[in-house]
Amino acid sequence: MFSRIYAVLLRHLYLYPRSLSRVMEIFYWPVLDLLVWGFLTLYLMRHPGALSEWKAFLLGALILWDILFRAQQAISVSFLEEIWSRNLLNLFASPLSAFEFIGATMILSFFKFILAGAVTVVLAWFFYDFNIFRLGFWFIPLVFNLVVMAWTIGIVTTGIILLYGEKAEALAWGIVLFVQPFGAVFYPVSVLPKSLQYIAHAMPCSYVFEAMRDIFTRGTTDALTFAVPFLLNALYLWAALRFFKFMFRQAQIRGLLTKLGE
């Protein structure tokens, strides 16, 4: 009996050193959870005044975060779906170029976040009497910056999956969540330790979420606030496309595209 139990145990243990998703399950997710909830607690302890706008801060952040999350997933998960269905070669042995594929997934991400966003916006209004459109005209640049950032993360993730295949599929869900503790989603950048604030300032979404809280508190924000995320997003998107081009070429040289597709 023990031998059989040991055999089943062994079957799982053998996979751990080679499986990124299993390693992430043990270390990555719990650490991220702890960081997000830990910093959130610090924020509420240090700024009890924030509680008056807490509903708007939390629900607004959740709705905007979901836009970022869905838009990113539409790109990387679409690519994974082609691997899972063994359809990759049918696509890339056709006249379709890698950038046309990425372009199509970007459009898909647009539809996905519009639909997912609409559902959360309506439900938040219906159940919690919260109207995200209190953000007014600012809603458009806020969402635009989040979507471009999501595209960047999606393209980079897809590039990594190209090289590492299904082993790296956990990244399709995992990479974007790395943004959450440092991207000022639920609390301001000032809550983070100084060293982590540098990471936050390098993330376009931190400016978006800071601006969101600013608008909910003051009713407006400084238009110049958007200059930095616009520039960062432009730079990162350009770098992501270059990275993807490089990874696609590596996949063509090493024959990874054909291994992923069969």
Place this chain on the structure above:
Amino acid sequence: MSATIEVKKLTKDFDHYRVIDDLSFAVNPGEIVGLLGPNGAGKTTLIHMLLGLLLPTSGQIHVFGMDMPRDRSKILQRANFSSAYVQMPFALTPLQNLEIVGRLYGVRKAREKARELLSLMQIEAMSDRPTRALSSGQLSRLNLAKSLINDPELLLLDEPTASMDPDIADQTRVILKKIQKEKNMTILYTSHNMKEVEAMADRILFLHKGFIVAEGSPKDLVSYFKEEDLEQVFLKIARGK
């Protein structure tokens, strides 16, 4: 008349392992060429390079007189492929799958063309059912239908009749031959079914360890190697006798 495929001094290395070694050959328009060889001979690698899925280490590939991979999109507009090891999304119906592929190739009236091909391959009854409901033989025929969606001038087939029963495989060969004749299509064909290759191919390239070790019509090869049939020739070459 310029060749449909012209391969010159083609080499492909994976790390320190040479899979294709200084390979040169040409395939003429309207010709059916069988690519034979044991597992690991480099057949699929060669087909993947012809499709631009894999980049050569050195050498040149010209298809329709254009450079692969530089003119990849233009070449693939006029070519297609089918492999027993590639599938289409199971959640979609065969009709939807073929329509999507048709659109990838810019086929006009892709849906009508898809219906026509499903009927040709005798799987029209499954048109609107999920692809996962198809048997393995039907899936192979769907793959073949996919490869004909853009009326290709060049067809690359990697074991297209694997998973088909002898009857369906024979019917499929007849359909392929008919279309090939009507459209003067060029076909490069890999298979482990020697009878099939004998029946289909005008010429055979025997690949072994990335080299062409023998070339000729099925009849010529059988008589050159003084064997009874192509299967015996295959065994002789694969075992290095």
